[in-house]
Amino acid sequence: MYTPPHYSNSDIEEIKDFLRNNAFGILINIVDNKPWGTHIPLELETAKNGSDILVGHIAKANPQWKHFRNDAEVLCIFNGPHAYVSSSWYKEEEVPTWNYIAVHVYGALQVLTEEETMQSMHRLVDKYEKSSKNPISLNNLSAKTLRQVKGVVGFKITISDIKATYKLSQTQKDDHHTIISELEERPDSGSQGIADYMKD
Template sequence: MYSKPEYEPLSRDQVFGLIETAAFATVVTAGPQGLAVSHLPFVLDRARGENGTLVSHLARANPHSALIAEGRETVAVFHGPHGYISSSWYPRNPVRDSAPTWNFAVVHCHGHPVPLDDHGTARHLLQLVDVLEKDRDDRWRMRELGPGGMERRIPHIIGFDLPIERLEAKFKMGQDERRYDTSGAIDALEQNDPVLAAMMKAHNAHRTD
């Protein structure tokens, strides 16, 4: 992934936090017929492996599942806050001569998937539901599927680990733009996209130019 030193994340925790907040990734695997692409939810195990391990599942009816079972090279792409940055937000100094752009945070997780057995897949599904239902009012629990509900579904699903062999992160937040232009964009975004504004503010707080 093309990047610049200015776009480095503030910490590894921030990268892991983006993955956990997004939870949903575009998954691309190379196969003999070209690239297979699916869109899957993930749980991140931060402690397993040098860069952590992702865990997910997909339908066995999905042709992509055969490539996952073979352990072919795969990348999972997670998107964080992003948005259009309009030059109309820049101050006239004396003119607004910086081009508009798009600011974004993204993480690429590269690795080779390792398929799970039925027990591992069931364990992953329970954990995924626990993570996604956490703090919900009247949260749903897997046991509500009823007797045999899980057992009927497991044969149609393949779970897999994706140990992260290479972790790439890019947080393009206006760090290479003129500071007064970036400040103007932050002020405008605080009204309609406070999450992106807060991330831009954090990544530019150290600047003295």
């Protein structure tokens, strides 16, 4: 991912926090000589050796997993809010642009055992059920229902590199107040999200 220096974010703790809160990403590898992407939850976790990993699973019906090669490098893409920025909000004449947050994570993929995959599903469900009115636990589901785990392939990705772009009008500092104000007047979540990030 091309990132001009003034838009690059190297604050690893901030980026990790972003990944935890924006875990629905795109897993990309090569399938039949073409890039193939699948939109799935990719949870940031810590391996037993202390390294950062992403954990996920895909359906066995998805041909992507047949091209998983242990320790082969894959790309995972995560998107945050994004919003159009009108040049009418600038004091000086300038072209319109788009503000956004995107994180690219590279790493080596390894397929998990069925037991490891089930453990990862327990963690996934427990995380997202916390905010439910009536939270469920996989522990309370029948063995018949849980057999569906045989229809997925679990994996972990040992992270080797992270590239983060936080394009937040850094080159238009004199116009920040106006840009934030204009974004806040829009009803869409992307504009609201970018305005919040620009305030930080």
